[in-house]
Amino acid sequence: MTASTRSRDGAPATTPSSSEPPGRPPAPAVAHRLDWRLRFAVLALVWGFSFLLIKVGTQAYAPLQVTLGRMVFGAAVLLAVLAVKRERLPRGARLWGHLAVSALFLNALPFSLFAYAERTISSGLAGICNATTPLFGMALSMAALSADRPTRHRIAGLAVGFAGVLVVLGAWRGFSGQDPAGTAMALAAAASYAVGWLYVRRTLADSPHSSLSMSGGQLLLGAVQLAVVTALFTSVPARFPAVPMLAVLALGALGTGLAFLIQYGLVAEVGPTTAQMVTYFIPVIATVAGVMVLGEQLSWNTPAGAAVILLGAALTQRRARPRPAES
Numbered sequence: 001m002t003a004s005t006r007s008r009d010g011a012p013a014t015t016p017s018s019s020e021p022p023g024r025p026p027a028p029a030v031a032h033r034l035d036w037r038l039r040f041a042v043l044a045l046v047w048g049f050s051f052l053l054i055k056v057g058t059q060a061y062a063p064l065q066v067t068l069g070r071m072v073f074g075a076a077v078l079l080a081v082l083a084v085k086r087e088r089l090p091r092g093a094r095l096w097g098h099l100a101v102s103a104l105f106l107n108a109l110p111f112s113l114f115a116y117a118e119r120t121i122s123s124g125l126a127g128i129c130n131a132t133t134p135l136f137g138m139a140l141s142m143a144a145l146s147a148d149r150p151t152r153h154r155i156a157g158l159a160v161g162f163a164g165v166l167v168v169l170g171a172w173r174g175f176s177g178q179d180p181a182g183t184a185m186a187l188a189a190a191a192s193y194a195v196g197w198l199y200v201r202r203t204l205a206d207s208p209h210s211s212l213s214m215s216g217g218q219l220l221l222g223a224v225q226l227a228v229v230t231a232l233f234t235s236v237p238a239r240f241p242a243v244p245m246l247a248v249l250a251l252g253a254l255g256t257g258l259a260f261l262i263q264y265g266l267v268a269e270v271g272p273t274t275a276q277m278v279t280y281f282i283p284v285i286a287t288v289a290g291v292m293v294l295g296e297q298l299s300w301n302t303p304a305g306a307a308v309i310l311l312g313a314a315l316t317q318r319r320a321r322p323r324p325a326e327s
Helices: 036-057 063-085 093-117 123-130 133-144 152-169 180-203 211-233 242-270 272-280 282-294 301-316
Strands: none
Touching: 036 063, 036 093, 036 123, 036 242, 036 272, 036 282, 063 093, 063 211, 063 242, 093 123, 093 180, 093 211, 123 152, 123 180, 123 282, 123 301, 133 152, 133 180, 133 301, 152 301, 211 242, 242 272, 272 282, 272 301, 282 301
């Protein structure tokens, strides 16, 4: 995920679960050879399969190493595109300081938490936890931003969404069958995204730099942060198995770098309202991929709870209809 100064549905309170670039929105006139629906489907698949790739990567490498590889390969894609377009990275110490904070909460921390979480929980459950990001974002926005006032739809959405979390975890049976620590880390990752988006709204909303430039700088800073932490807390792997290495490469180059570029074009072509709909496909794809590819077990309450979470997220993003003027 990369930072954004606005929500995908155009409402300031929304906190999507996938990356939308910071800075000014891209120019609306963008030519593409592929139909936007096909690119939308590719984006949903790439982000949905990201949780499977994390799971495969952590089978051979430490979670921090998986995250570092993801950041490095993702940043490499964006920096290469910047070079081709002859765009520069942002300038100014203050701006880079804000980007460092956004890189921490939108990339380094949540990516690492998901990697640690998937050592003990399924990739499908991680994808479903990721879908709670709009719920955390709405709750934080209503608490911290006076412009985001509580409404009946938002309060109902939060209640429904977090009830869905309880359904996924099987609260009525004492949360049996789920690892509490792993689930907590996945939910903390979703909350970290929400904190990062709120920070970006307050600090980077008026940046004159392009979305591509800002996101390239953010991923670069996140890679530096992870390089320092990884060097301190892990050792160099003795072996480099091919399949986990390819999973990390795909996670960074496709799930982070290329995915951003696809969404960059989608937002420009069809607008943030349509582009944000990809959020609702991610947990479905993550769950199906985990079951079909990794053989993960699936009980009835997992998809049922995921549906309730997505319903709650949709309610929080619903805009109130304007009241008719009195005659």
